[in-house]
Amino acid sequence: MILSIQDVVKSYSNHVALDHVSLDIPKGKIFGLLGPNGAGKTSLIRIITQITAPDEGQILFDGEKLSPKHVEQIGYLPEERGLYKKMKVGEQLIYLAQLKGLPHSEAISRLKQWFIRLDIKEWWDKQVDDLSKGMQQKTQFISTVVHEPKLLILDEPFSGFDPINANMLKDEILALKAKGTSILFSTHRMESVEELCDSIALINHSQVVLTGEKNEVRNRFKSHQYEVLFEGDLKQDLQGVDLVSLEMQGNQAWKKAIFKLQESVSPNQLLGQLIPQVSIHKFQELIPSFNEIFIQVVKSSNNQ
Amino acid sequence: MDKIFLVIKREYLTRVSKKSFWIASIVAPMLLTAIYAVPIWLATRDKEVKHIAIWDGSGLFTQQGLAHKEIAFQLLKGDVNQIKKDFSKRGFDAFAAIPANILSNPEGLKIYSEKNLSLSLKNNIERTVQDKVREILLRKAGISTLKYQETQVDISSDTITLSKQGDETTSSSGGAMILAAILGFLLYLTLLLYGSQVMNGVIEEKSNRIIEVIISSIKPYQLMLGKILGVGMVGLTQFLLWIVLTIGLSTATSKLYQAPARMASMTQASQSDELKKNIAKAESSAQPMEELNKVIESTNIPLILGSFFFYFLFGYLLYSSLFAAIGSAVESAAEAQQFTFPVMIPIILAFILAQFTMQDPDSNIAFWASIIPFTSPINMMVRLPYGVPAWEIGLSMILLVGGFLACSWLSARIYRVGILMYGKKLTWKEISKWVFYKG
Numbered sequence: 001m002i003l004s005i006q007d008v009v010k011s012y013s014n015h016v017a018l019d020h021v022s023l024d025i026p027k028g029k030i031f032g033l034l035g036p037n038g039a040g041k042t043s044l045i046r047i048i049t050q051i052t053a054p055d056e057g058q059i060l061f062d063g064e065k066l067s068p069k070h071v072e073q074i075g076y077l078p079e080e081r082g083l084y085k086k087m088k089v090g091e092q093l094i095y096l097a098q099l100k101g102l103p104h105s106e107a108i109s110r111l112k113q114w115f116i117r118l119d120i121k122e123w124w125d126k127q128v129d130d131l132s133k134g135m136q137q138k139t140q141f142i143s144t145v146v147h148e149p150k151l152l153i154l155d156e157p158f159s160g161f162d163p164i165n166a167n168m169l170k171d172e173i174l175a176l177k178a179k180g181t182s183i184l185f186s187t188h189r190m191e192s193v194e195e196l197c198d199s200i201a202l203i204n205h206s207q208v209v210l211t212g213e214k215n216e217v218r219n220r221f222k223s224h225q226y227e228v229l230f231e232g233d234l235k236q237d238l239q240g241v242d243l244v245s246l247e248m249q250g251n252q253a254w255k256k257a258i259f260k261l262q263e264s265v266s267p268n269q270l271l272g273q274l275i276p277q278v279s280i281h282k283f284q285e286l287i288p289s290f291n292e293i294f295i296q297v298v299k300s301s302n303n304q
Numbered sequence: 305m306d307k308i309f310l311v312i313k314r315e316y317l318t319r320v321s322k323k324s325f326w327i328a329s330i331v332a333p334m335l336l337t338a339i340y341a342v343p344i345w346l347a348t349r350d351k352e353v354k355h356i357a358i359w360d361g362s363g364l365f366t367q368q369g370l371a372h373k374e375i376a377f378q379l380l381k382g383d384v385n386q387i388k389k390d391f392s393k394r395g396f397d398a399f400a401a402i403p404a405n406i407l408s409n410p411e412g413l414k415i416y417s418e419k420n421l422s423l424s425l426k427n428n429i430e431r432t433v434q435d436k437v438r439e440i441l442l443r444k445a446g447i448s449t450l451k452y453q454e455t456q457v458d459i460s461s462d463t464i465t466l467s468k469q470g471d472e473t474t475s476s477s478g479g480a481m482i483l484a485a486i487l488g489f490l491l492y493l494t495l496l497l498y499g500s501q502v503m504n505g506v507i508e509e510k511s512n513r514i515i516e517v518i519i520s521s522i523k524p525y526q527l528m529l530g531k532i533l534g535v536g537m538v539g540l541t542q543f544l545l546w547i548v549l550t551i552g553l554s555t556a557t558s559k560l561y562q563a564p565a566r567m568a569s570m571t572q573a574s575q576s577d578e579l580k581k582n583i584a585k586a587e588s589s590a591q592p593m594e595e596l597n598k599v600i601e602s603t604n605i606p607l608i609l610g611s612f613f614f615y616f617l618f619g620y621l622l623y624s625s626l627f628a629a630i631g632s633a634v635e636s637a638a639e640a641q642q643f644t645f646p647v648m649i650p651i652i653l654a655f656i657l658a659q660f661t662m663q664d665p666d667s668n669i670a671f672w673a674s675i676i677p678f679t680s681p682i683n684m685m686v687r688l689p690y691g692v693p694a695w696e697i698g699l700s701m702i703l704l705v706g707g708f709l710a711c712s713w714l715s716a717r718i719y720r721v722g723i724l725m726y727g728k729k730l731t732w733k734e735i736s737k738w739v740f741y742k743g
Contacts, residue, residue, distance in 0.1 A: 013737065049520040051724070055742060068523075076520040082513030087318065098310050099521035143517070 001060070002027045002151050002182040003048065008057035010043050017043035018054070019206040025151075025184060025199075027062075030177055032197035032214075033186040034290075036298055039203045041186050042079070045153055048184070049076045062150065072101035075149035079156045079186075081140050083128045090124040093143050100147040107146070114142045118168075134165055141169065145176065152176060155186045170196065190290040200290075202297055209301045210293075221293050224261040225286040226270060229254055232278035239273065240265035254281060307522045311530025312537065315505065319538045329542055333549035341557045354425055357396040359384050361404040364440060375428055392418050400429050406437060484662055487612055488686040492655045495619055495681070496648070498539045499627040503640060505531055506631030506723070515723045524720040528632075529712075532624045539620065540613075608688055614701060619681030622708040623651065629715035632722030633735050643730070654679035658686045665690040675700050677707025714739060 003025040010018040017040050025031045035041050046052045050071060059066040084092055097107035115121050118138060128136060137160050158166050177183060185197060193200060200217060202210035225244060231253050244258040259270060274280060319325055355376045370377035380387055384401055391399040398421060403412035413433055415421060442452050509515045518527055626647045634640045657679055661670040665687045673683035680700045721738035
């Protein structure tokens with residue numbers, strides 16, 4: 001575990017931001033931290049980055065109690081981006097890298113590599129003010145990773161990136177993961193969760209309401225529904241199967257049906273019953289998207 | 305610790321590399337030099353000789369008696385009305401008509417000119433006539449000019465302060481007052497100037513949102529301290545530049561002026577009258593220099609300079625930490641205005657109190673104003689040139705350091721909460737709550 005968050009409580013004057021939160025964040029994986037606005041994600045991130053301290057509970061970083069020396073092993077890209085406007089890009093990145101403990105010469109040589117790699121060499125002496133928003137985002141991303149942190153915390157990293165730069169960023173994140181960096185990824189965008197995350201945790205109302213490995217979580221929310229695309233007439237006397245919906249597919253003679261299987265029935269048994277009746281074009285299990293899981297879990301925990 | 309140094313370095317370098325810093329550093333000494341150099345220059349530059357026609361109705365004046373170094377007088381005979389009509393055609397700048405009864409009617413002198421006469425030209429003409437008239441009046445009264453001049457003595461005093469041990473030091477209260485006023489005003493200005501620079505720096509970081517990145521690397525108090533020290537060093541650098549440049553510029557300009565002034569007085573030395581006048585002038589212009597030397601001799605310069613740096617440093621630290629706290633709480637410079645007022649009040653109050661302190665440096669007001677931390681930097685600096693007992697200086701310094709520690713503790717507590725607060729309706733009550741927030 002890169003991070004072991006144990007029973008952390010944080011309260012502000014008029015509300016509880018984190019209510020006995022426990023989470024384990026595995027090493028070398030991308031961990032998605034999900035939750036609606038105001039759920040407590042930012043509070044948790046600020047405790048991990050040691051901007052604030054928890055009221056109760058403790059956090060272990062790579063097995064040790066989290067302490068100021070770990071600051072240099074964490075890279076943090078906050079949701080609200082910001083750089084000194086009146087400073088040159090190169091100077092600014094050197095400064096930020098030095099604050100993360102890199103010696104001056106080391107900072108320069110690593111930054112130069114990044115500038116070559118992202119093909120932005122001509123930015124070095126430009127003032128931040130003169131960069132476009134996308135360029136500033138790239139600059140800030142470099143500042144987050146240049147000290148090669150063990151743990152990278154990215155808060156909505158894709159916001160403000162155009163599709164091309166978003167793709168570049170995704171590739172960089174995956175490359176960092178391949179090098180062994182652990183990544184904590186806080187987002188609202190479920191498609192990037194499906195694409196990138198290995199595990200997730202969902203926070204709502206200051207508590208962890210769902211956590212686990214991505215596919216395992218998805219399996220948990222499977223409702224044993226199957227979608228079948230077929231041609232022919234379907235008789236209604238299927239055993240152990242409920243027909244959820246049936247609709248025509250445009251002008252063709254094809255129809256789409258969704259079946260819900262009872263516990264004891266396997267998909268093969270459904271197919272066995274269907275094959276004599278109709279000709280099948282497509283057969284597929286319906287797996288819930290993270291969007292659906294997110295909405296379902298948040299709604300049900302709100303109702304409690 | 306080395307991270308605070310990084311912050312100091314950034315704050316210092318970004319400010320010192322700005323054009324505005326260098327403009328302020330160079331322009332201020334030039335202005336200061338100009339304030340005293342321009343009058344000297346005006347006084348020493350070669351004046352255009354004015355041609356003045358004189359009609360003498362009294363018969364007391366001769367052409368030789370009208371010799372003047374800036375004005376060419378020419379005694380004219382003839383009809384007054386005719387001269388009045390054509391003096392300008394004949395190349396005169398003005399025409400002075402001396403009435404026959406000038407001795408009994410001193411207001412009877414009339415000066416005609418096409419353009420308005422300059423005040424100094426009018427005075428010079430009047431003086432020339434007046435000197436002659438006085439001389440004649442004195443002679444008539446039986447007093448020789450020499451005797452009369454002997455009676456025109458100037459009284460000036462040396463003020464001497466007696467220490468308890470009976471040591472005598474010649475002091476100059478006028479000079480001390482000027483020195484005190486300059487030092488006090490300088491402190492007042494810098495507290496406001498650099499205090500608000502710290503505040504604007506904090507607001508910039510907060511509104512830029514870079515603050516969250518920075519404080520995930522260093523502690524908020526490190527950032528605050530680094531910023532305050534960095535800006536403070538910019539202030540010290542500016543002082544140093546001001547002192548060096550002012551001294552350099554003013555020695556250079558005074559050297560430049562002394563040479564031609566001496567040359568001028570030598571060429572005019574042929575006329576013995578003029579020589580006397582020049583010597584008198586030189587003596588009177590040397591007096592402020594003498595006065596200044598007296599101040600420098602009678603005041604303890606190392607004490608004054610040492611104290612100035614102490615009071616600047618801690619006064620600045622105290623106020624700038626309060627300014628930093630305000631900067632952290634607000635989101636824009638506009639919003640900051642209403643909150644800076646309570647911090648400005650003690651600075652302005654200290655400046656007002658300094659006027660009283662200057663008038664009576666041993667009064668109760670002066671004592672308390674130079675002891676209480678918020679007003680002590682300005683007021684103690686104002687009092688110092690007059691002499692202050694050591695225990696009072698010591699107490700004032702200890703209290704100032706204590707005041708700084710208390711203020712910076714308070715400010716750091718507000719700062720660490722404030723820099724992460726966005727979109728909150730600010731009140732003093734809300735800000736005071738932050739002091740007691742945990743972690």
